[in-house]
Amino acid sequence: MDVARCLALLGMVATHVLDERRADGSLTAAQWLAGGRASALFAVLAGVSMALVTGRRHPLAGAARGRASAGLVVRAVLVGALGLLLGTLGTGIAVILTYYAVLFVLALPFLGLRAPTLAALAVGWMVAAPVLSHVVRPELPERDFASPTLQQLLDDPSGLLAELTFTGYYPAVPWLAYVLTGLAVGRLDLSSRRTASLLALGGGLLAVGATVVSRMLTARPEVQRALLDDPPATDADAAALLERIAEGLPGSTPTGGAGEWLLVVAPHTATPFDLAQTIGSALLVVGAALLLVGAARPVPRHAVAVFFGAGTMTLSLYSLHVVARTPGLLPDALRDSYLFHVLLLLGTGLMLTAAGLRGPLEATVGGVARTVAGRPQTRPRLDP
Numbered sequence: 001m002d003v004a005r006c007l008a009l010l011g012m013v014a015t016h017v018l019d020e021r022r023a024d025g026s027l028t029a030a031q032w033l034a035g036g037r038a039s040a041l042f043a044v045l046a047g048v049s050m051a052l053v054t055g056r057r058h059p060l061a062g063a064a065r066g067r068a069s070a071g072l073v074v075r076a077v078l079v080g081a082l083g084l085l086l087g088t089l090g091t092g093i094a095v096i097l098t099y100y101a102v103l104f105v106l107a108l109p110f111l112g113l114r115a116p117t118l119a120a121l122a123v124g125w126m127v128a129a130p131v132l133s134h135v136v137r138p139e140l141p142e143r144d145f146a147s148p149t150l151q152q153l154l155d156d157p158s159g160l161l162a163e164l165t166f167t168g169y170y171p172a173v174p175w176l177a178y179v180l181t182g183l184a185v186g187r188l189d190l191s192s193r194r195t196a197s198l199l200a201l202g203g204g205l206l207a208v209g210a211t212v213v214s215r216m217l218t219a220r221p222e223v224q225r226a227l228l229d230d231p232p233a234t235d236a237d238a239a240a241l242l243e244r245i246a247e248g249l250p251g252s253t254p255t256g257g258a259g260e261w262l263l264v265v266a267p268h269t270a271t272p273f274d275l276a277q278t279i280g281s282a283l284l285v286v287g288a289a290l291l292l293v294g295a296a297r298p299v300p301r302h303a304v305a306v307f308f309g310a311g312t313m314t315l316s317l318y319s320l321h322v323v324a325r326t327p328g329l330l331p332d333a334l335r336d337s338y339l340f341h342v343l344l345l346l347g348t349g350l351m352l353t354a355a356g357l358r359g360p361l362e363a364t365v366g367g368v369a370r371t372v373a374g375r376p377q378t379r380p381r382l383d384p
Contacts, residue, residue, distance in 0.1 A: 001052075003304065004289040005045050006311030006349070010342060011038025013321055016093050017338045020247045027246055030338075035248050036267025039096055039170060040178055040278035041285055042314075043103060047182020048286070050107060057187055059112045069108050071373025076104035078365045082319065087147030091325040094250075095147040097318075099170035106172055107179045118184035122177050126275045129174040130262055133166050133270060137255045143167035145250060169251040174270040181279050185286060196290035203283025210276035214265035218242060223260045230258035245269070310349025313359025317345045 011034035018030040027035075054060045054068045083097025110118065140162040144152060148168070152160045165173050188195050217223060224238030231241050232254055248267030265273035293304055310317050321341055324330060334340045352359065358366070 001045060001048060001286070001289070002311030003293055003308045004041065004285050004311070005314050006308040006346075007285060007289075008038045008041040008045065009310060009314050009317060009321075009345065011041070012096075012318070013341045013345065014038070014338060016321070016325065017336060017341055031247055036274065037278050037281045039268075040275075041282040042096065043100070043170075043175055043178035044182040044185070044279065044282040044286070046100065046103060047107065047179035047184075048186040049182075050104075050111065050179070051183045051186020054111045057115075057189060059114065059187070061112060065111060067373045069111065071369040072104050072108065074372045075365055075369040076101040078368060079104070079315065081150075082315075082361070084148055084150040084153060086319060086322045087149040088151070089322065089326045091322055091327070093147065093322055093325055094169035095322060096170050097315075098148045099164055099168060099172055099175070102164045102172040103175060103179050106176050107183065110180060110183060113183070113187075115184045115187035118180055118187060122180035122184060122279075125174075125180055126177040126279065127272050129177060130271050130275065133171065133174050133252060134255060134259065134262060137166050137252065140167055143251075167252065169268060171251055171270055174275065177275050178279060178282070181283070185283070190290060191294075193291065193294065196287045196294065198287070199283045200287025200291060203280045203285075203287060205280070207277050207280030207284060210273045210280060211265055214263055214273040214277075217263045218260075223263060226258045226260040227264075230254045230261070242266075306350055306353050307346070308349070309353025310345050312353060313349055313362050315365065316359030316361040317349060319361060320348070321345060 014030040014034045015038060019028055020031045020035070022028055050072065051059075054065065059065070060068055080098045080101030083095050083099075083101065086095045086097065110121065113121070141156075141159040143163045144159070148160055148163060152163075165171060185199065190196070218227070218238075227241060228238050232245065232249060242264070245264070245266045249269050251268050251270060253261035253264060253269050253271060261269075262271045263273065264271050265277050267274070267278075293301060296304060321344075324341065324344065325335060327335075329335070349359075
């Protein structure tokens with residue numbers, strides 16, 4: 001899980017720092033690979049971690065579940081507050097932390113369920129939540145395209161709530177499909193190579209299948225005409241429109257009435273096909289990581305754990321990355337260098353892991369949460 005989490009962190013950094021398109025207008029490899037998928041992987045891993053700290057294959061019940069839920073609420077409040085603070089830095093990054101905190105809270109009613117029920121709910125949510133979002137968003141306040149901030153909480157709490165749940169860059173209501181999927185995965189026997197193989201194979205098939213079916217549907221003339229009636233900006237033809245949005249939209253699709261937008265697969269559109277594709281890619285990464293690390297001998301496995309130590313402290317390192325992107329703090333040559341951010345995050349994670357230390361924010365947030373919830377059986381790593 002830590003290896004997968006580290007890869008998700010590096011993927012999100014790539015989308016923040018690297019160009020989305022080449023000089024000829026085509027998508028860059030980094031955007032094609034990580035756009036929309038890295039953040040989705042974080043959310044799926046959040047669900048896995050929540051399952052691991054609430055009983056693994058046997059969900060906690062009664063008072064034990066209540067204490068675990070209380071700890072998650074405390075964690076959500078602290079992570080959400082940190083996200084609001086980071087949103088004030090003017091980095092141009094859509095900070096995920098406050099949305100992530102809302103996902104913690106939305107997932108609480110599902111903590112007592114087992115894997116089959118959670119998987120069925122995830123499939124249903126993946127289809128129903130985008131439809132609900134498409135219906136209700138026209139009635140909600142217009143979103144603020146900047147990251148949520150503490151000032152927004154004070155000045156416009158209802159607008160902030162709408163942004164965090166439906167209209168923002170990582171809308172928590174449709175994104176709950178990711179957490180439900182992760183909860184289902186975390187309730188499985190993750191020590192089993194068969195489970196890991198099925199996750200990798202099934203995830204890959206789901207990602208490819210969602211992409212192929214979406215492109216077949218959006219190639220139909222009646223669908224393309226409907227998309228052009230309600231584009232995010234004027235395009236001469238539907239092919240140009242679909243190519244332009246291939247780099248992603250700001251969290252959701254247009255809502256002027258064209259339900260055909262729900263057939264699109266593109267990063268940060270929160271359509272059923274986008275959710276299916278990114279859930280599939282997340283399952284592929286998780287399954288592959290379980291297979292590769294599980295097959296390693298003890299010494300190489302320890303080396304992997306140290307090298308990917310950033311995956312154990314992603315809350316601290318994600319926050320460090322956001323701060324490092326603050327205008328004027330660092331020379332532009334460093335601020336805009338992907339290599340610099342990778343070396344900074346991997347190097348910090350490696351040194352702290354080798355020294356047997358946790359990330360400072362993980363230690364603080366985890367300590368407060370454990371005080372409320374009591375000592376968990378497994379140390380939680382829930383932060384992006």
